Amino acid sequence: MSRTITVGLDGSPESRAAADWAAREAQLSGLPVKLVHVWEPVPEPMAQAPLLGGETHQHWSERIPRESAEGLRLRHPGVEVTTEQLTGRPAEVLARAAKDAELLVLGSRGLGGIGGFLVGSVGLAVVAHTERPVVLVRADEQAAGRHDRDPAGIPSVAVPLRPVLLGVDAAGPDAAPIEFAFDAAARRSVPLRVLHGWNPPSYYAYGMALDPEVTKMLVQSDADALAEALSPWRQKYPDIEVVVESRFGSPSLLLIDASREASLVVVGRRVRRSSVGAHIGTVTHAVLHHATAPVAVVAHD
Structure with a gap:
């Protein structure tokens, strides 16, 4: 098994916070970080829509991990960062990706106030179906108030x-x-x-x-x-x-x-x-x- 810290990346603030947490963990453990972006194929009728064509989806599926990796390398010099693009249902693909990882890191959305946080269906399904450790990281107003920020303005969860x-x-x-x-x-x-x-x-x-x-x-x-x-x-x-x-x-x-x-x-x-x-x-x-x-x-x- 290749020892990597794998991050499920979808471009959201939560997944970016998860990627930063993973990079800091990588610095502590000396492991590389792999950013995994899962593209779920769009149903044919939607894929044919002018604003949702295949080229648009391919553009975003390539841009999200590329830009995220570039940002991580700038903020965390010395950490080896790679990317991987996979296709399928996110929960199933990430659960499989976790099998080859030392640790899987995902983001979860803050609801604010006393509402707590939202671990979506993908996160819960991955936690329930993988036997590797999974870390859930949140990016929310409360966390931003409790932690320092990095140069990019992303709340630090360390x-x-x-x-x-x-x-x-x-x-x-x-x-x-x-x-x-x-x-x-x-x-x-x-x-x-x-x-x-x-x-x-x-x-x-x-x-x-x-x-x-x-x-x-x-x-x-x-x-x-x-x-x-x-x-x-x-x-x-x-x-x-x-x-x-x-x-x-x-x-x-x-x-x-x-x-x-x-x-x-x-x-x-x-x-x-x-x-x-x-x-x-x-x-x-x-x-x-x-x-x-x-x-x-x-x-x-």
């Missing part, structure tokens, strides 16, 4: 000194998201914040008071499970400051709130190879739509 945030399930932590988060924190030389949200047993929903001793026992049990899961990675990355939090509340809401102080949010997605089809968990789905930092989704068994 936040030096802010920690990497890892959301874990203490009941079944998997090594893949943990390793990804530690590696990301090490490249950035920032702390790693590990956050686990938990709710009381279901029978407490029927009006039973949560016994303090039971609460203490649940918290300690989660703490022990997290400590065991993180132990190998703490040994591998001894210089990384790790802050572990096990807090009462909705995991998705806790992660969304904590994302305001993170440079990157890392969450997992369990791979389901069954007739039910691909699946994005409820926590990951919520974080994708509402986190205010780039979100990395790491698939695991």
Whole structure:
């Protein structure tokens, strides 16, 4: 497998922000960036329209990656940038492209205010159908206010000194998201914040008071499970400051709130190879739509 950071590019501000994020990640990891532009063939009746002819589509499909690559090379000297034009349904093509990448980076559109963000059908489909890590990057007014801008005026989504945030399930932590988060924190030389949200047993929903001793026992049990899961990675990355939090509340809401102080949010997605089809968990789905930092989704068994 060729180790590249691949970007799904469509010419939108969101995809340009994703390309800039990928270029900064490439500088940290020493990997090349590949800009992939997918041209979905236009239905024949539309293709014959005067303003939507085949030459017009070919012109834009060539111009978008070419100009984006030129801009990246100027803003990020030293990063190797290549382009590739593919034809087909964007979600299917990008999912295939991800198989040959170290990381796939996509853009998502900000809705503004409390509405959060919009991860469109293409982004969700790619996340659900690829087993490679996928990062969703947003370009919106909130992000522009939180981050510096590069010379081209594009909001910078790199936040030096802010920690990497890892959301874990203490009941079944998997090594893949943990390793990804530690590696990301090490490249950035920032702390790693590990956050686990938990709710009381279901029978407490029927009006039973949560016994303090039971609460203490649940918290300690989660703490022990997290400590065991993180132990190998703490040994591998001894210089990384790790802050572990096990807090009462909705995991998705806790992660969304904590994302305001993170440079990157890392969450997992369990791979389901069954007739039910691909699946994005409820926590990951919520974080994708509402986190205010780039979100990395790491698939695991």
